[in-house]
Amino acid sequence: MAFLRTLFHRLAGQQDLSHRDMLLSSLAALIAMGVVTWISYRFLSPGTAPFIVASMGASTVLLVAIPSSPMNRAWPLLGSHLICAGIGVTCALYIPNPLLAIPLAVTGAVLAMQYLRCLHPPGGATAMLTVLAGPDVTQLGYLFVFTPVLLNAVILYGAVRGMAILLQRRPRQDGFESPLLRRDEEPRQLNLKPPFEDQDLDHALQHFDTFIDVNRNDLMRLYQEAGHHYHRRHLGDLRCSDVMIPSPLAAEFATPLDEAWAWLGRHRTSAIPVINCAQHVIGIVTLEDFIRHARDYPQAALEQRIQALIKPTPGPDSDKPEVVGQIMSHPVITAPENSHIAELLPLLDEKHIRHLPIVNDKAKLVGVLNRDQIVSLLQPEVAPDPA
Secondary structure, three states, rough: HHHHHHHHHHHHHOOOOOOHHHHHHHHHHHHHHHHHHHHHHOOOOOOOOOOOOOOHHHHHHHHHOOOHHHHOOHHHHHHHHHHHHHHHHHHHHHHHHHHHHHHHHHHHHHHHHHOOOOOOOOOOOOHHHHHHHHHHHHOOHHHHHHHHHHHHHHHHHHHHHHHHHHHHHOHHHHHHHOOOOOOOOOOOOOOOOOOHHHHHHHHHHHHOOOOOOOOOOHHHHHHHHHHHHHHHHEEEEEOOHHHHHOOOOOOEOOEEEHHHHHHHHOOOOEEEEEOOOOOEEEEEEHHOOOOHHHHOOOOOOOOHHEEEEEEEEOOOOOOOOOOHHHHOOOOOOOOEEEOOOHHHHHHHHHHHHEEEEEEEOOOOOEEEEHHHHHHHHHHHHHHOOOO
C-alpha cells in the first residue's frame, strides 16, 4: 500500500493539499459556476446558441484551485477569452475546413495570448470550441465573443473575487502591534530574509526564458518557508525552556523608576518583565522606555534627562512618572516554555522582538528569551564565506 501511495505521488507530481483546502476549493467552484450559470441563463435564454461555454469550467478550476497564479488575474482571464473567441470566430467564418480551422485557431490563440500578456490555458479551449460550434457561432458572428463568452468570463471573475474578498475579512495576525516592537531600531538580525531584494527577483524572472506559473510574492514566501524549515531541521527539538534565562529578574507595577534603572545597569540587561501579584506578565520595561519618557525634560544631556526622570518626587503628588507601571510597554507578546525555538523565529524576526518573556502552563513568568541568544544559536549554522 505504501508503494502504491509513493508511486501515485510521483506520478501526480503535485504538492499535498489539506482536506480543508480541497473542500473549500470544491465549494468555491460550486458557487462560482452556479452564479455564472444562473445569471447567464437569465440574460441569455437558451436558444440556438449556447448560454455558457465549456471553457469556463476550466477557468473555474484554475481560479479556485491555484488562486495565486498570475494566469488568474483579470487581464489574463478576460483578455484570453475575449481574444481567443475572436480568433475562433474568424477561423469559423473564413476557413470552412475544420481540419485546418481548429489548428489555426489554437495556434493563433497561443500566439496572441503570449504577445498580449494574457496567457490563460482555457483561452485555447475557447478558440477551439468556437470553431467546433459550427452554425451556432457563424449565425451570431462576432457577437458570440461578447455574449456568451465575455459575459461568462466577467461573471466568473466577479464571483470568485467576491468570495476571496469575503474570506479576507478575517483578522490578520500580521497586523498585531505591540509596544515591544521597535521598527525604528536595528536589533541583531536573525538573517531569515532572502539575501536579495524584490528588484533582483524581478530581474531574474524577466531573464528566465520561460513562463513560470507563480508570482513574485509566492516565490518570496517559498524562499522564506524553506529557510524556516531549514532552521527547524537544524535546531531540532530545542525548546524555550532549554535556552531561556530561568527565574529572571522581574519588576512590579509599583517598582520605583530609580530602582528599576539600577537593576538594568547592575544586571547588564536592557529589559525587565513586569508582573502582577500572580506572577502573570503585564508588561515589560526597557531601556527605550526610559529614553522615550526622558525626552520630555529640558536638560541637554541624555544622562541628565534620565536622572531627572528617575528621581523620586517628594510628597504625595507628582507631575511625572514615578513607578515602572507608568512607563512600561504593554501588552506583551509571550511564549509558552515548551514552544520550539524554530517556531518562534518568524515572530522574532518579523516583529523585531528583543526580549520575549516565557511563561508556564499557568501563564506565570518562568524565564526570558533574548534575541542575542537566538542569534548565537543560528551563527554556528552559517559558515563564513572564504576570503
